[in-house]
Amino acid sequence: MSLALAVDFGGTKVEAALVDDAGVVLPGSRFRSPTGPTASSEALAAAVDEVVTAALAARPDGVELLGAGIGSAGPINVAAGRISPLNVAAWREYPLLDQVRSHLPGLPAVLRMDGLCITLAEHWVGAAQGESNVMGMIVSTGVGGGLILNGLTVPGPTGNAGHIGHVEVGGFDVRCKCGGIGCVEAVASGPRTVEWAQQQGFAGTTGEDIATAYAAGDPIAIAAVRRAGRAIGQAIGSTTAVDDLDVVAIGGGFSHVTPDLFTIIRETIQERAAFPFVAKVRVVPSGLSGDGPLIGAAALIHQPELLG
Numbered sequence: 001m002s003l004a005l006a007v008d009f010g011g012t013k014v015e016a017a018l019v020d021d022a023g024v025v026l027p028g029s030r031f032r033s034p035t036g037p038t039a040s041s042e043a044l045a046a047a048v049d050e051v052v053t054a055a056l057a058a059r060p061d062g063v064e065l066l067g068a069g070i071g072s073a074g075p076i077n078v079a080a081g082r083i084s085p086l087n088v089a090a091w092r093e094y095p096l097l098d099q100v101r102s103h104l105p106g107l108p109a110v111l112r113m114d115g116l117c118i119t120l121a122e123h124w125v126g127a128a129q130g131e132s133n134v135m136g137m138i139v140s141t142g143v144g145g146g147l148i149l150n151g152l153t154v155p156g157p158t159g160n161a162g163h164i165g166h167v168e169v170g171g172f173d174v175r176c177k178c179g180g181i182g183c184v185e186a187v188a189s190g191p192r193t194v195e196w197a198q199q200q201g202f203a204g205t206t207g208e209d210i211a212t213a214y215a216a217g218d219p220i221a222i223a224a225v226r227r228a229g230r231a232i233g234q235a236i237g238s239t240t241a242v243d244d245l246d247v248v249a250i251g252g253g254f255s256h257v258t259p260d261l262f263t264i265i266r267e268t269i270q271e272r273a274a275f276p277f278v279a280k281v282r283v284v285p286s287g288l289s290g291d292g293p294l295i296g297a298a299a300l301i302h303q304p305e306l307l308g
Contacts, residue, residue: 001020001021001063002020002021002063002064002065002066002302003018003019003020003021003026003059003063003064003065003066004018004019004021004065004066004067004068004069004297004298004300004301004302005017005018005052005055005056005065005067005068005069005100005103005104005298006018006019006025006068006069006070006071006294006295006296006297006298007048007051007052007068007069007070007071007100007294007297008070008071008072008114008117008293008294008297009035009048009070009071009072009073009083009085009096009114010035010072010073010085010114010140010141010142010293011035011036011037011073011085011086011087011088011141011142012034012035012036012140012141013032013033013034013035014032014033014035014044014047014048014051015030015031015032015033015051015293015294016030016031016048016051016052016054016055016294017029017030017031017055017291017294018055018056018058018059018065019294019295019297019298019302021302022125023121023124023125023295023298023299023302025291025294025295026058026059026060028058029055029058029059030055030291030294031050031051031054031055032051033047033048033050033051034047035047035088036088037087037088037089039088039090040090041090041091041094044088044090044091044094045099048096048099048100049099049103052100052103053103056103056104065104065107066107066108066301066302067104067107067108067109067110067301068100068101068103068104068107068108068109068110068301069109069110069112069117069296069297069298069299069300069301070096070097070100070109070110070111070112070297070300071112071113071114071116071117071118071293071296071297071300072085072096072111072112072113072114073085073086073087073088073113073114073142073144074086074113074114074115074144074159074160074163075113075158075160075163076111076112076113076158076159076160077093077158077159078111078112078155078158078159079157079158079159080093080095081095081096081097081098081111082094082095082096082097083096083111086142086177086178087141087142087177096111097109097111108301110300110301110304110307111159112146112153112155112159112297112300112307113144113146113155113159113160113162113163114138114144114146114293114296115136115137115138115144115145115146115162115163115164115165116136116146116147116153116155116159116161116162116296117146117293117296117297117299117300118136118137118138118144118145118146118249118251118286118292118293118296119134119135119136119145119146119147119148119153119162119249119296120136120146120148120153120296120299120300120303120306121136121288121292121293121295121296121299122134122136122249122251122286122287122288122292122296123136123148123306124295124296124299124302124303125287125288125295126249126286126287126288126292126295127247127249127284127285127286127287127288128148128247128249128284128287129287131148131246131247132148132149132150132151132246133148133149133150133243133244133245133246133247134147134148134245134246134247134248134249135147135148135162135164135236135239135243135245135247135248135249136248136249136250136251136286136296137164137232137236137248137249137250137251137252137255138250138251138252138255138293139188139189139190139228139232139250139251139252139253139254139255140189140190140252140253140254140255141189141190141191141253142165142185142189143164143165143184143185143188143189143232143252144163144164144165145162145163145164145165145239146161146162147161147162147243148306149243151306152306152307152308153306153307153308154308155307155308164184164235164236164239165183165184165185165189166178166180166183166184166185167183167184167235167238167239168180168181168182168183168184169182169183169184169187169231169234169235169238170182170234172186172187172227172231174186174187174192174196184231184232184234184235187227187228187231188227188228188229188231188232188254189254190206190207190210190253190254190257191207193207193210193224193225193227193228193254194206194207194209194210194224196224196227197210197220197221197223197224200220200223200224201220202218202220202221202224204221207253207254207257210224210225210257211256211257211258214257214258214260215258225257225258225260225261225264226264228254228257228261229260229261229262229263229264229265229268230264230268232250232261232265232268233264233265233266233267233268233269233283234268236248236265236269236281236283237268237269237271237272237278237281240269240277240278240281241272241275241277241278244277245281246280246281246282247281247282247283247284248281248282248283248284249284249285249286249287250262250265250283250284250285250286251285251286251288251292252286255285255286262283262284262285265283266283269281269283
């Protein structure tokens with residue numbers, strides 16, 4: 001057995017763990033610390049150091065550590081090893097790669113967008129095993145994605161290829177933090193879905209509240225989920241028209257709001273039935289638990305042959 005340190009940095013938390021060469025998170029090695037839009041740069045850096053140090057301390061004696069894989073919310077700058085997560089205002093062009101690398105002198109460290117890491121995880125041990133043309137998606141605090149085409153990852157020159165959360169979808173007149181109008185993240189992320197529901201009179205405050213109300217037949221919650229599913233379906237249809245995808249695997253907290261979300265997404269895509277190469281795409285829930293982002297980060301080290 002060999003291990004990779006996996007780090008996942010996002011808009012609400014940073015996690016680190018050790019992941020073996022079969023894509024399994026080593027028990028007792030997973031640690032989490034909050035991040036968030038109001039955290040200072042110093043607090044964020046301390047959170048990263050805390051979880052990385054704790055994860056590394058969990059390595060069993062005599063087990064080889066190969067390096068560190070890092071997934072981060074975007075946008076990122078792969079060439080410089082820096083990140084500027086849209087929902088974490090304190091970090092703009094922050095040198096996360098160097099910070100993590102300082103904990104592993106002499107070992108490789110690789111940074112990619114979290115959506116690409118999710119895609120690698122689904123391709124390796126999740127819902128897209130055996131597929132060559134895959135998009136992984138995260139629908140959570142934000143909406144992210146990544147691409148594997150012809151069996152290789154497609155990061156793009158800056159590392160941000162596949163950032164489906166900032167594809168604009170028709171019929172939604174809402175401003176996104178990136179500056180776009182109608183970006184799928186501004187419509188269908190968990191927080192923005194809750195915000196829209198509240199504007200319609202919904203009393204809840206979280207995605208979990210939407211899920212509970214949906215199950216109870218609340219009309220506002222039902223409308224909110226349908227709105228989110230339609231936006232996601234439009235974005236997937238457009239991306240498939242460009243990239244000829246076979247499978248899209250979706251994870252993230254808000255993707256679990258109800259199984260009906262996937263039905264709505266699929267129905268929206270089927271409106272393009274005149275284009276069979278678009279309508280053919282299979283949209284499936286993630287085949288992984290919440291370990292997916294960490295497994296995908298570890299794949300940056302365990303499966304370097306897939307990195308385009």
